[in-house]
Amino acid sequence: MVPRIPWRCLRTPPQVITHPLKPRPHLHNFTTTPPLAAKPLKAKGPPPGSKMNVEKQRSQSNKIRIKKKPITVQKPAYQIGQRKELRKRIVLSNTNAIPVVLPTMTADLIGNADAAGAMFELPSEEGGDTIVDRLRALEAFQTKQHWPFFHRPCTLFRRETVEVGRLLERVMKREGTEDGRVNERAILHGYYGCGRSILLLQAMTWALQKDWVVVAIPNAQDLVIGHTEYELEGNSHLWLQRAYTTDLLRKILKANQKALKRMNLSQNYRLGRMEEVKKGVAMKEVLEKAVQDPLLAWDAFNILLSELGQPGSPPALFTLDNLNQISLPSKYRDPSFNLIHSHDLALPNTFLAYLSGKRSFHRGVTLAATSSKCSRTLALDAALEGREVDPYERLDPRVGPSIEGARIIHVDSLSKAEAKALMDYYNESGIMKDTVDITTFNEKYAVSAGNPKDLFGTCLRMRQ
Amino acid sequence: MPPRTIFIRPYTLRILPRYTSLTPRLNLALIRNFTSKDTPPPIPSKPLGPNQDVLPHVSEEAAITADIMGGESPALEQGTPIGEMVKKDPAAQKNAPKVLKDIPGTKRQYSTSTTPIEPSPSDIPADIVSSTALTSPSVSSDDFAMTIPGAKYPLPQLPLPSCSHLKHRYSTLLEQVINFVMIGGRKAKAESLVDQILANLRTRPAPKPREGTPLLPGTPALSTLPLDPVQYLQTAIDSVSPLVKISMLKGAGGTKQPVPYPLRLRQRRRFALTWISAAADKKKDRLGFAERFADEVLAVVEGKSSAWEKRSQVHKLAVVSRANVIVNPGRTVAPSKIKFPVAVL
Numbered sequence: 001m002v003p004r005i006p007w008r009c010l011r012t013p014p015q016v017i018t019h020p021l022k023p024r025p026h027l028h029n030f031t032t033t034p035p036l037a038a039k040p041l042k043a044k045g046p047p048p049g050s051k052m053n054v055e056k057q058r059s060q061s062n063k064i065r066i067k068k069k070p071i072t073v074q075k076p077a078y079q080i081g082q083r084k085e086l087r088k089r090i091v092l093s094n095t096n097a098i099p100v101v102l103p104t105m106t107a108d109l110i111g112n113a114d115a116a117g118a119m120f121e122l123p124s125e126e127g128g129d130t131i132v133d134r135l136r137a138l139e140a141f142q143t144k145q146h147w148p149f150f151h152r153p154c155t156l157f158r159r160e161t162v163e164v165g166r167l168l169e170r171v172m173k174r175e176g177t178e179d180g181r182v183n184e185r186a187i188l189h190g191y192y193g194c195g196r197s198i199l200l201l202q203a204m205t206w207a208l209q210k211d212w213v214v215v216a217i218p219n220a221q222d223l224v225i226g227h228t229e230y231e232l233e234g235n236s237h238l239w240l241q242r243a244y245t246t247d248l249l250r251k252i253l254k255a256n257q258k259a260l261k262r263m264n265l266s267q268n269y270r271l272g273r274m275e276e277v278k279k280g281v282a283m284k285e286v287l288e289k290a291v292q293d294p295l296l297a298w299d300a301f302n303i304l305l306s307e308l309g310q311p312g313s314p315p316a317l318f319t320l321d322n323l324n325q326i327s328l329p330s331k332y333r334d335p336s337f338n339l340i341h342s343h344d345l346a347l348p349n350t351f352l353a354y355l356s357g358k359r360s361f362h363r364g365v366t367l368a369a370t371s372s373k374c375s376r377t378l379a380l381d382a383a384l385e386g387r388e389v390d391p392y393e394r395l396d397p398r399v400g401p402s403i404e405g406a407r408i409i410h411v412d413s414l415s416k417a418e419a420k421a422l423m424d425y426y427n428e429s430g431i432m433k434d435t436v437d438i439t440t441f442n443e444k445y446a447v448s449a450g451n452p453k454d455l456f457g458t459c460l461r462m463r464q
Numbered sequence: 465m466p467p468r469t470i471f472i473r474p475y476t477l478r479i480l481p482r483y484t485s486l487t488p489r490l491n492l493a494l495i496r497n498f499t500s501k502d503t504p505p506p507i508p509s510k511p512l513g514p515n516q517d518v519l520p521h522v523s524e525e526a527a528i529t530a531d532i533m534g535g536e537s538p539a540l541e542q543g544t545p546i547g548e549m550v551k552k553d554p555a556a557q558k559n560a561p562k563v564l565k566d567i568p569g570t571k572r573q574y575s576t577s578t579t580p581i582e583p584s585p586s587d588i589p590a591d592i593v594s595s596t597a598l599t600s601p602s603v604s605s606d607d608f609a610m611t612i613p614g615a616k617y618p619l620p621q622l623p624l625p626s627c628s629h630l631k632h633r634y635s636t637l638l639e640q641v642i643n644f645v646m647i648g649g650r651k652a653k654a655e656s657l658v659d660q661i662l663a664n665l666r667t668r669p670a671p672k673p674r675e676g677t678p679l680l681p682g683t684p685a686l687s688t689l690p691l692d693p694v695q696y697l698q699t700a701i702d703s704v705s706p707l708v709k710i711s712m713l714k715g716a717g718g719t720k721q722p723v724p725y726p727l728r729l730r731q732r733r734r735f736a737l738t739w740i741s742a743a744a745d746k747k748k749d750r751l752g753f754a755e756r757f758a759d760e761v762l763a764v765v766e767g768k769s770s771a772w773e774k775r776s777q778v779h780k781l782a783v784v785s786r787a788n789v790i791v792n793p794g795r796t797v798a799p800s801k802i803k804f805p806v807a808v809l
Contacts, residue, residue, distance in 0.1 A: 075748060075749070075750050076748075076749075076750065078750065091667065094666070094667050095669065096666065096667070096668075096669070096670055096690035096691060097691070098691075148667045149663075149666060149667065430691045431666065431691060433691075433692060461659055461662075
């Protein structure tokens with residue numbers, strides 16, 4: 001049964017009983033009493049009997065609370081290209097090091113086996129530009145090759161240097177023959193830090209002294225990492241890198257002024273869409289024009305190469321460092337977003353054509369050096385070893401034929417005589433403190449296993 | 465006055481004095497009382513046999529006698545055969561040993577010497593040592609590949625140098641700098657940074673000496689420092705390192721007392737490193753850590769760094785509050801154990 005007393009009656013009555021129809025009394029949420037009328041609040045503090053100074057205490061407590069912001073020094077931002085410049089800066093001398101008197105690496109030493117195992121300094125004096133400046137223009141010197149520790153750039157004459165010299169020698173000696181078309185192709189291959197790039201540098205030194213035309217691609221990685229502009233050329237289905245080619249031409253022009261001035265065109269050529277260069281114009285002028293305009297660069301480069309193939313042209317040295325980089329797919333993409341094979345890029349394609357003998361100079365040497373700072377290139381390794389490829393190994397079929405027929409020069413570790421010469425040089429330069437006696441020598445040679453890079457580290461670093 | 469104790473004190477029971485060892489202590493300098501002070505005591509190179517070192521050689525003795533008497537001395541280089549001496553001297557003939565009388569002028573075929581004969585130094589190949597000569601272009605002979613016959617490497621020289629211990633191979637200073645530079649346990653990274661610092665010190669122009677820079681006494685010429693970067697770093701760090709640290713002790717009435725405490729070598733170096741790297745981090749140019757640090761090391765050696773001010777501040781406060789020094793604390797270093805940077809490399 002439902003109780004008669006409704007539940008509502010049991011609830012507590014509201015504070016103000018209002019009639020629903022009467023207006024409610026106005027309730028304020030705040031007081032309208034003037035603030036001065038109220039008594040001031042007492043500050044929280046010690047009881048009135050204590051002797052503590054309230055003001056002092058407050059100031060002290062404030063001091064603790066406020067945290068000073070650490071003073072940050074605003075450092076100026078980098079300029080565009082400043083970091084790259086810092087990274088790529090090459091210092092070739094150290095005034096602190098003791099100068100060492102060494103014979104100069106002259107062109108008479110090409111292929112001289114007796115000189116192997118001694119240090120030579122790079123030639124310094126010459127009219128106008130020095131060889132060192134021209135090598136620098138070709139970017140033959142690299143960072144991390146320990147140039148900044150020594151007074152002057154000097155190199156070690158090695159057994160491999162003799163072999164490289166023989167290549168140049170063979171090209172030079174056949175000058176008198178009737179069909180004087182000589183081409184030497186070689187790849188420098190070896191372990192990390194074994195001095196392949198230095199061998200390229202030595203070859204360039206000699207070639208520049210003999211007034212050859214030196215074309216050097218200092219680092220093939222720049223061509224494939226997608227940092228330069230590229231565009232498809234319709235006829236050859238190759239991808240041109242015009243900006244890079246312009247840079248390359250600038251380097252060639254700077255390094256080979258003398259040889260290019262003497263070269264005259266043997267026929268008329270088209271340069272770009274509109275222009276034409278006539279027979280008898282100096283090669284230097286063509287290149288100077290092309291350096292100004294990237295649209296002409298590729299044509300000018302082709303003119304240079306085809307002129308070097310004509311009889312009567314000066315000998316040429318075409319080098320490329322880090323061959324491994326162009327045996328991998330590049331970072332460039334075609335319009336259908338497929339990766340472009342490195343061999344489809346125009347510059348690597350041209351170099352590999354010379355290396356594999358598809359194209360040739362009238363007299364010339366093509367040199368490539370492999371690199372250890374690269375991801376694995378199994379196809380190139382197989383080709384360098386010359387072994388049969390297992391059909392189940394999925395290797396890049398284009399890499400093998402690209403280096404076909406090139407001589408492979410194995411760059412080995414240093415012999416004891418060479419290591420001794422190098423260590424004596426370190427000692428005489430004053431940067432290696434230990435005397436080179438038999439114990440030290442054996443120790444350092446054993447630790448570095450004759451590797452020139454490690455030998456430097458063993459001799460110079462405080463902790464190995 | 466307290467009464468004299470009749471107990472036997474422990475030291476009276478000792479048979480020997482405290483520091484006496486059982487073997488008699490021979491002081492060579494005290495024994496030779498008839499030689500002059502100028503001549504050093506003879507250093508015996510080998511253990512002497514009973515018959516050795518009795519008297520000088522006959523001809524030497526004759527030479528000394530001749531010197532004193534003013535006569536003509538025999539030629540020392542050639543030596544005098546004993547037979548000749550005996551022939552000249554009738555007294556010697558009488559007293560000569562029997563062996564000499566029996567077979568005069570003959571030589572024994574065998575040796576009576578008990579000490580082993582050392583090989584002459586000419587056996588060691590001379591050309592392996594010539595290392596620092598100017599290299600000639602023709603280094604064809606592989607002389608340097610030669611080692612001592614029969615053994616691959618020569619015996620090590622004893623005592624072994626301090627760096628031969630596996631775990632303490634490197635200079636203590638470098639170890640400390642590496643550990644100071646290290647962040648988050650990345651030691652290899654720290655090592656390569658320190659290598660970069662040293663390489664930077666090598667290639668930077670040599671510091672210019674500035675007057676009034678209190679570098680350590682015994683510092684080599686500043687122009688030679690870049691060729692020895694560890695020495696360079698050490699000169700900088702040990703020169704700015706403070707001798708004391710100030711710690712504030714609570715005094716009476718809410719005051720604080722500055723109390724200077726002496727520091728050990730490692731602690732001093734740590735202070736110096738902290739100051740140098742703090743000054744390096746305040747540089748305005750954008751530089752890598754190694755460059756910044758090397759710059760600051762150069763500034764320290766040239767006397768321009770702000771680390772010098774911090775050092776002098778600490779030292780001044782230490783001098784002012786020298787009255788507060790706790791002379792015999794439980795935890796600080798005994799004065800005899802304080803190492804000075806000069807002595808330690």
